[in-house]
Amino acid sequence: MKLRSQNPILLYLIFTLIFSSVVWVLTLNAPNAGRIAGRMFGYGIMWCPALATIVTFKLTGRKMSDLAWNLGKTKYLWSSYLIPLFYSLVAYLIIWSAGWGDFYNLSFVNDTAHEFGWDTLPHWLFIIIFFIMNGVIGMFAGISTALGEEIGWRGFLVPELAKKMGYTGVSLTTGLIWGIWHYPLLVFGSYNNGTPAWYGLICFTISITAVSFIFTWYRMKSGSLWTGVLLHASHNLFIQSFFTPITQPNAKSAWYYDEFGAVIPAVIVVLAIYFWSRRKELTSIGEYLS
Incomplete structure (x- = not known):
């Protein structure tokens, strides 16, 4: 039955x-x-938007091949990979400089080096090697999970909303829906830094809504859902797998670092304003929805 x-x-x-x-x-x-x-649970939740897209397309008589599977221009793909690295680096340089955490976490470096069997490497060399390996090999795992969400958020939802509203409305709406979708695990689970739930929720919501302006800009500009996949995978990879664990926390850290602290949202908001100021560069709907 088609609806x-x-x-x-x-x-x-x-x-x-x-x-x-x-x-x-x-x-x-x-x-x-x-x-x-x-x-397993992480993979499962991140592929729910894709599964919802598949069912929606089936019920409405659409084809999954109609999604923006084309890669688009290489420069947008590279930018999508590098931008989260840029804002993560800026955020953690602020955190380390302000004393809200220190570089580097000795226990994490020792334990991770031991897992690789590289205990004898100087710490500075191991950190560099780990950063490169994580940023290359780790992206494959990141892409495999991010794709599940991005088929839904940027593959389906952004183009559909863009038929009804402009860039600002699409970015805000998608960001808020995307953020609220995380709330059950944020509120009832342990998916935070240990600060009061309301604080982590505010920081996370601002962060994910602001970053939606970047994701939407690249989706519209490139005409490809793969920019969203790379942005998403890179964001998760560098924050969750490198900068946060490499930081030695102190009594103040939970309030400032990671996705539930204040610094990353602040940096992303500044970057979101920059992309919002470039909204007139985006082409018409017909040029970027296919």
């Missing part, structure tokens, strides 16, 4: 909620989930 007359955005959001609810319950019911279970 061509139905609101595809509403269908997508309903199915995203249904599928995500299953993973939310499983995750919250496993507070002691280790590496294996945590990875």
Whole structure:
């Protein structure tokens, strides 16, 4: 049965909620989930938007091949990889300079070097090698999870919203929906830094809404959902797998570092304003939705 007359955005959001609810319950019911279970739940939740897109397309008579699978211009792909590295580096340089955390976390470096069997390497050399390996090899794992979300958020939702509103409205709406989608695990789980729930929630919401302006700009400019995949994967990779763990926390760190502290949202907001100021460079809907 095809539901061509139905609101595809509403269908997508309903199915995203249904599928995500299953993973939310499983995750919250496993507070002691280790590496294996945590990875499975993580993959599961990040592929719910893609699954919702598939069902929505099936019900509305669309084809998944209609999504913006083309790679687009190489410069936009490289920029999508490098921009999260840039704002993460700026944020953590501020954090280290202000004394809200120190470079570097000796325990993390020693433990990680030991896992690789590189205990004898000087710390400075191991950090460089780990940064390069993480930034290259780690991207494959990051892309495999980010793709699940981006098929939904930037592949489907952004183009659909762009039929009804402009760049600013699309960015705000997508960012808020994307942020709220994380709330069940943020509020009821342990997906934060240990600060009060309201504080982490505010920082995270500002961060994800602001970064949506960057993601939307590249989606519209490039005509490719792969820019969103690379932005998303790079954001998660450098913040979660390098800069946060490489930082030695202190009593103030939880309030300032990682995705639930104040610095990263502040830096991203500045960058979001920059991309918003360039909104007139975006082409018409017909040129970037396919």
